[in-house]
Amino acid sequence: MEHWFLDSEFPNCDKETARFHVIPFPLEDTVSYMGGTANGPNAIIEASSQLEQLVEGFGNPGALGIHTREPLGTEGMVEQAIAAAAEAILQAYDHGAIPVLLGGEHSVSNAAIPLLRDRLPQGEIGI
Known part of the structure; x- marks a missing residue:
């Protein structure tokens, strides 16, 4: 993989040990105005090299490990x-990681619904 999330600050950790799993999802199918949403995940990953690792008041969460997987196919x-x-997303959660889904179009958030519905206590979140 040429680039991964925060590659200027951290190595791309193994998925078994990383606390965060970045999941690029370049879906571009249900856009209604123009195009280019498939480029969103890669653009976010490339721009992340300009971020700093410290988060004021939260320490250094990236030190817990970040794994960026290969982009998902959208064929x-x-x-x-x-x-x-x-x-x-469910695989990341089952590894004890926090899944971070990167997309470009709004419908990618539908992929998180099974986790929210099936793995979190009822009433803890509303959709």
Whole structure:
């Protein structure tokens, strides 16, 4: 992988030990105005090299490990792509990591619904 999230500050950790799993999801299928949302995850990752690792009042969360996986494929039906992203989110959660889904279009957030619905206590979150 050429670039990963915060590559100027941290190595790309193993998924087994990283506290954060960055999941690039370059979906561009349901946009209604112009295009280019598929470039969003890569643009965020490249821009992250300009960020600093310290977060005022929170210490250095990146020191807990960040794993950036390869971008998800988005070929085929939108439903299949969202299901693959949902599976990646659940895998990160099952590793004890905080999943961070990077997308460009609004429908990528649908991939997080199974985790929110099935793994968090009822009433803790509203959708």
